[in-house]
Structures are given as structure tokens and as C-alpha cells.
Amino acid sequence: MKKLSARRRHPLAALVVLLLALAATGGLYAAFAPAEKAQADTSAQSLAIEEGKKLFAVGCSSCHGLDGQGSSDGPSLVGVGSAAVDFQVGTGRMPAQQSGAQVPAKRVVYSQAQIDQLAAYVASLGPGPVAPTKEQYTSTDPNDVAKGGELFRTNCAQCHNFAGKGGALTKGKYAPTLENTSPKHIYEAMQTGPQNMPSFPDTTMPEEQKKQIVAWVSHTNDEPNPGGLSLGSLGPVTEGLFGWIFALGSLIVVAIWVAAHTTKAKKS
């Protein structure tokens, strides 16, 4: 004991004490820390699946079945993947308000955290397209806009219109406008083919090309309109309607007004 205390003013004494203290703290933590907590990082996925399953049972199972196997009211979700869930729930299409020709986008009812949990659960039902990461749909190459425009005209413009403003399909179905769709959701729609949209899997349209299309759509939405009043960018239909009804109509009104009133002076 005396030997130890004799050396307490040694220059390295502080270092020895510090090392001992660190070892003691680490040892105590290892001994007393709850085992579950130590595994928390590896089981985050199964926890999300667990939470997602609960959300699914409340919000989705009435149509898609308790185990996502589908029913007469909704398709099976086995193998649709997390991208489909992120798109459908993230744009407010699901849960559907009512059945009909098309389920429209509306207010989103789940938080992104809940959507991720639902997606994790549905993804656990069977392998399917995985929701993309930000790098997958964010383009950094300025040339992507031009290439994306070409791909858009080949693959998308027939339904979504040359400016991405959407268009009509058969029997009340329609291709929605892409103006307010986020890059992630555009990417997921191409991956999964929601509702009546055909899918464009990576085998026929590689990731890189999807990114280019997203770049073009974003660019088009942000572009100012040099002439003002685009009339929906729908082309000759709206422009012709506007010309015939408003322009010619107002000319006719002016002509009638000019001819109908002659200012005669008289005593009242």
C-alpha cells in the first residue's frame, strides 16, 4: 500500500488512473446493460415489420386480406415490394377512398415513418422492387435532361402528354399530371406500374434512364412559361376553345355594342 501511495505523484499516475476508470466503466456497462438494447441496431428491420404489420391490420387488411394475400376488394400484395407501398401510400392513393375506375392521389394520411414500416412489412411478404434511395433518382449530369426528354417522348408522352400534363384514358381512367409528383414517386411509378400504368422494370429501362426521365420531368415543371397562360399545355384543343369562345366571343360582343348604341341627344 505504501509502495502504491509513494508513487502517486509519478507523472504517469494520472494516465494509469484514467485507464483503470475507463476499463471499469466499460466492464460495468457490459455487465449491466440490457441485452435487448445491445441488439437494437440489428433488429430495427424486424421491429419495423412488426409495427408495419399492426398498421396494415388496421388500415389495409379489410381489402388486401389479413396477410396481404388479397381479396375480392383488393389485389394481393405479395411481391409488390416496398417501392409500390411508398408510392401508393406516399401519394395518398392508398388507403383508397372508394372503388372506381381509378384511385386518385389525395391527402397523405400516414407519416413517412409509418409508410416505411408498412413498406417493410409488405416487402417481407415477398421480394419486389425496393424503394429507391435519393442517389438513384437525383441527377447531377446536366445532359440527363435532354436524354430524359427523348426517353419521355418514347415511353411516357403517349399517356402523360408531351409536357407531362396528363391525359384521358378509357372509361373514366386517366394518366395524371406529373406537375406535383415528387422525383421519388415518379421513379417508383416507373418501377412498379401503379394501377393501369405499365411498369418499366430495370431490365427494359435501366436505373440510369429512369433517373434521366425524372430529371427531365423536374426540369419541365420548374421551367418558366415565356408566353404566359399555357392553357394547360394541352395543345390545340384548349387553345382553339379559348380562341373561339373568348377571343371571337368578345369581338362579337364589342361589335354588337358598337352597333346597338347610337348616342342620340334628347331632353329627358
Add this chain to the structure above:
Amino acid sequence: MSHEMSDEKLPESHGSEGHEVAVHGDPFADPGLPAHGPRRTDIDERAAKRAERQVSLLFIVSMLATVGFIASYVAIDIDKIVYIFPLGHVSALNFALGMTLGVALFCIGAGAVHWARTLMSDHEIPADRHPIEADDELRADVIEQFQTGAAESGFGRRKMLRNTLIGSMALVPLSGVVLLRDLGPLPEDKLAHTGWELATPAKPLKLINMNTNEPMKPEDIVTGSLTFAKPEGLEEDQEIFQEQIAKDALMIIRIAPEDLKDKTSAELGFEGILAYSKICTHVGCPISLYEQQTHHALCPCHQSTFDLADGARVIFGPAGHPLPQLKITTDEKGFLVATGDFQEPVGPSYWERP
């Protein structure tokens, strides 16, 4: 306004609108012309002067607007974008040019109308109806002149002249017919074949994905997807590309085998992968508004709808016959290939179409 005008010069009012009232007893009596009522500017020199100043002001505004047009053309940068409610983000130059030119033209028109309504004479001038034909004397004179001319030309007497004239006049339109030939050459059997005719069972043509420019394998085509394809060997930088792709374009879809309703169509495809012509059989629009749940393809031009699960049968619209389907299979390396042309011509109907 009105209290400044000199009312003492105003005439008494005539009835409600200055019309003379028809005589009682004869309901069909000619009511005659309504009495002419003067305008304020006709009787009040101050009002006339004011109108004159107003018209001139409009013309001067027009001049200023034209100067503004030229000034904006010179001064405003072509790339400048400004926010203007309710138009949104618009080009400042476009907006300035349109507004100034519009004001300049409008003010000329408005000035002219105001001038005509206030200062030009507004006296009613009746013009009675009269027969259109000329009087007898004039008609006799014209007929006589014509006959004299005909006799002097010898038209009736010299029959050979007359007949050759008629012959030459009858033949002249033939030059027009010959010129129409320049619209040719006739298509011959070009409409009946596409670029896929180069494919034979011995030397099949690969289906090339138009996005990636690569051949495809059946496992690349998932159920519910849509892919566009062209024949192997057709490249976008070739001069004939546009002309060829207008006939060769394919849309490739995959339908779950149990959903296929037409047996022949299923046999032309490969494990549910079907390759249809992308060209509408009505007037030849590219048609690929494909709905993956109903398997309907819609033409955007005239709404012809085809059921791709049922051999592209027409279920709505003006198209006359189903979309032609290309027989596809796989080669030894597993790539999707065609072994021959479409069995019928693609695109719209024409007279000689088999």
C-alpha cells in the same frame, strides 16, 4: 358631364325612341323612316370638340404604345423572366411586346369607332330595293354586240376553226393529270411489308429495345410492363430510320397466360409475351396508351380501343381491323427474335389491302 352641355339646343323628344306611331285602322301601313335624331356632338360644338380630343388622345396613345414596342424590343433582355399575376413566370420581352402592340392596335380601332359614332355623319340614307336585271334597251344592245362579234369571228361559219379550238381546250387539262403523276411514284407493295420481312426462320431478326438499343430475353419482360422495340439493324442515324420505324415499331407486353383469350394470338407470342404493331389500323397514329390491368390499348387520335389480351380485337372506335401481331420466339442464345414479317400489312386500310 351633362350639366356642362347646353341643353337649350336639344330638340323635343319624339315618342319613346323618336319613332312615328303607325296610323290606327291600317295595321299594315308603312311606318316610314324614324325621324332623325341629332347626337349631342351634332348640336353642341363643345361636345364635338371634346369628342375630337378623345379620338386624338386614343391615336396618340397608340403612337406612344408603338414607340414603347420598339423601346421594349431594344431594351428588354430576351432571357429575362418576371412574375406577373395571373400569368405566372413569363418572359418580360414577350409580355412587353404583346401588351404594347395590343394597346397600339386597340387604340386605333377604338379611336376609329369613337370617331364614327360621335363625329361622322349619322344621317340615315334609304336605298330602295330594285330589280337586279338591266333594262330591256341595254340587254338588246349587249345581245346585238355579242352576235356581231360572233359573226365577225366566223365562229359559226368556219367549222374547222371551231372544232380544233374545242379540241385544244379539251386536251389542256390533261397536262394537269400528267403533273399529278409527280406525286408518285406509286407505293407498289411497300405498304404490305415492313422491315421485319428480312427475318426468316434460318436468319431471324432480334427485337431491339428502343431504350437501351440492346436485344432482350424473355425474363427481361415482366408481366404488366410495356417495352418498345425495333428490328435488329435499324439505327436512328440511318436516313431511312423515320420512314422505317413508322411501320416497324413494336409494343411488347406480357400477359399472364391464363388471361389470354385468343389462342392464335397466344401462339404467335412467346410464353405470354406478345409483340403488336404500334401503328393504329385506323389512320396510322402511334398507339401505345396501354392499360396493364384491362390489357386495353387506346389510340389517342380517335379513341380506337384494342383488347390486346384478345388478339388486339377492336372493342371501340373507328379502327377497322385488329392490330397485326408479329410472331416471336427465342434464338439459341435465348434472345427474343422474329422469324418473319407481320402476316398482314400494318397501319391503315387501303384499296389493295389483302
